[in-house]
Amino acid sequence: AQSVTQLDSQVPVFEEAPVELRCNYSSSVSVYLFWYVQYPNQGLQLLLKYLSGSTLVESINGFEAEFNKSQTSFHLRKPSVHISDTAEYFCAVTHNYGQNFVFGPGTRLSVLP
């Protein structure tokens, strides 16, 4: 069975500061990893994904995440956040043999002016 941990339930940060949202997973098999963002009163939107290849993946709005197999982590980073990045961020994992996702509990990113 897989599980996902997001250690920080809330992360407040000032505008234009860097941010890292942590995600750790456990699985006995190879995994695929995802980050989703949920803006207030909206559905989840895919932010980025790691399937294979380069361990550093990027999104179109400046976020990046790095897959670290030895540390079983997939932390999300952004060098300079905007007010509009305020949202809930979910890390998710699926394994090699199926499609069902396991989501982490989410991290609420609050960007302060």
Added chain:
Amino acid sequence: DTAVSQTPKYLVTQMGNDKSIKCEQNLGHDTMYWYKQDSKKFLKIMFSYNNKELIINETVPNRFSPKSPDKAHLNLHINSLELGDSAVYFCASSQAGRGAPQYFGPGTRLTVT
């Protein structure tokens, strides 16, 4: 242009009633899902369904039942609603295949009074 749509967006009803939430996807995906998001934003898979197989999360009460009239639709029927059913319900879809990302609808906020 909406990829995954749900109706209604809000649903307020009384305990004991039976209600349905509709979901449609126009992405040509093979698999559809229902998730429940509780008040703490925790996401839990309820069902996954393709034209071959329905997988039910064993913790879901049998008052909940998915119904798929065709590949593009997966509706959620709930019988004898209870206070604890109040939550946001998300429909999602994905292509078949390992690591395929899931795409989410906007959610239906169900309030049981």
